[in-house]
Amino acid sequence: MPQKFNSEKWFFHVKTLADAVYSASDQASVFYAQGVIDEIRGLYPQRLDALKEEIFGAADKARSRIDRHKLVALYIQLCLEKQVFRIPLTVNNGRAPTIKTKLINEFLCLYIVEAAFTSWYGKRLNWKKFDEEYRSSFLRLLYNYKVQAEYHKRNVFFTFALAHVLYFIEREFFR
Numbered sequence: 001m002p003q004k005f006n007s008e009k010w011f012f013h014v015k016t017l018a019d020a021v022y023s024a025s026d027q028a029s030v031f032y033a034q035g036v037i038d039e040i041r042g043l044y045p046q047r048l049d050a051l052k053e054e055i056f057g058a059a060d061k062a063r064s065r066i067d068r069h070k071l072v073a074l075y076i077q078l079c080l081e082k083q084v085f086r087i088p089l090t091v092n093n094g095r096a097p098t099i100k101t102k103l104i105n106e107f108l109c110l111y112i113v114e115a116a117f118t119s120w121y122g123k124r125l126n127w128k129k130f131d132e133e134y135r136s137s138f139l140r141l142l143y144n145y146k147v148q149a150e151y152h153k154r155n156v157f158f159t160f161a162l163a164h165v166l167y168f169i170e171r172e173f174f175r
Contacts, residue, residue: 011041013115014075018084021108029097030104031086040078047074051159069170072116073162076109080142081149084108106142110135113166123174130173141165 015037022032048066051074056064085104087097100107114125145162 008041010075010116011037011044013119014040014079014112017111017115018108021104021111022085025085025104026097026101029087029101031088033084033086036082036084040075040082040084043078043082044074047078054159067163068116068120069163069166070159072113072166073159075112075116076142077145077149077159077162079109079112080105080146083146103139103143105146106139109142110138113169117170117174121170121174123170126173126175130169134169134173138165138169 015034018032018034018037022030048071051070052064052066055066055070083105085108087102087104117123118125141162
């Protein structure tokens with residue numbers, strides 16, 4: 001039985017978002033590995049404990065809480081590491097996948113950020129401002145997190161850095 005944790009119910013929402021992203025995708029170019037979400041859910045408590053230990057030391061991790069930006073950073077890191085969606089190396093439909101298809105995991109993460117902040121803070125993402133000023137930079141950052149997925153094992157500030165970017169996005173682009 002998987003370990004219980006406070007934000008466990010969020011994985012139902014991650015699954016719902018992934019379903020919607022897949023439904024809107026070029027399905028001929030995307031493989032949806034639905035079981036990966038359960039795998040992420042299983043890994044989440046261990047990574048959360050490791051993150052809490054980085055922050056609080058060996059103190060009682062069950063009573064220590066981390067802020068929501070770090071929680072969302074951990075959700076999206078795990079989604080990028082495990083990749084809910086896969087793009088085959090060759091696609092037999094005669095056309096190359098679009099950039100949105102190639103970055104489908106990164107877009108899923110963006111929608112997770114939007115859903116979490118909207119739910120927790122009651123704010124809405126100003127898509128127009130975000131698209132004009134920061135979306136391409138954020139998607140590039142997420143792509144690099146995906147490419148360097150194992151880096152968290154060598155650098156304890158990996159999650160912290162992403163959490164600070166999420167704080168910036170909340171401050172600048174949510175109203």
